[in-house]
């Protein structure tokens with residue numbers, strides 16, 4: 001049987017063929033990021049929405065370098081020994097937010113299992129530096145699972161509370177050994193639960209990819225597990241093979257099925273849901289619902 005290969009757009013179903021707009025907004029965002037020496041998850045994860053998001057002047061900044069201490073089968077970010085946090089990065093992030101005229105800033109990072117605080121201190125520095133210059137800014141942080149330091153990381157982040165605290169379970173737990181071997185589903189749920197309990201008034205968010213071979217019953221169970229952990233927001237998107245070495249796509253889920261999952265998620269109690277083939281954790285993150 002032929003294996004799906006999303007690197008060849010000819011093999012994609014029609015609803016997954018998308019043209020990148022060549023508008024001036026895209027180039028402006030691109031040049032600004034390059035001149036400030038900032039990384040994005042948009043580029044490092046080969047996000048299919050890059051054209052659209054950058055054209056409208058939004059990007060998700062990848063702090064703490066582009067070298068991850070883990071190696072997940074679904075992700076295209078490089079693995080290795082990362083550099084220490086760059087103390088100039090928070091100010092460069094503030095420059096970006098100022099020049100793009102942002103009101104809502106999404107920040108994420110690679111896993112930094114090499115750092116005693118998992119990188120939480122650098123997240124806090126970034127938020128506090130931007131906030132000191134742009135006090136109206138709302139922040140969404142998409143953090144790793146802080147495997148061995150969850151309580152410590154949450155204590156640090158309490159000095160720089162975001163509007164949304166996001167951590168992605170990424171997929172149903174039965175797929176973790178194959179696709180997310182360094183992860184732990186229960187630990188991810190625990191982080192979301194602790195963040196909700198510690199900070200109370202903030203929104204928590206997670207994201208799941210479909211098309212990796214999960215069953216409908218497993219998806220519904222993830223919805224229930226996230227709600228039990230107090231999770232408020234959810235994005236549901238199609239897994240797309242980001243590099244030739246990444247895991248193969250098992251199914252292309254039709255857009256109508258994503259609509260079905262959006263309804264199901266709302267029935268389960270999520271207040272904010274984006275469910276679509278190209279939905280990603282930070283896709284239209286600033287949107288009010």
Ligand code: SF4
Nearest residue numbers: 042047049050053282
């Ligand atoms: S959806 Fe998120 S990661 Fe993808 S291009 Fe938009 S901002 Fe970047």
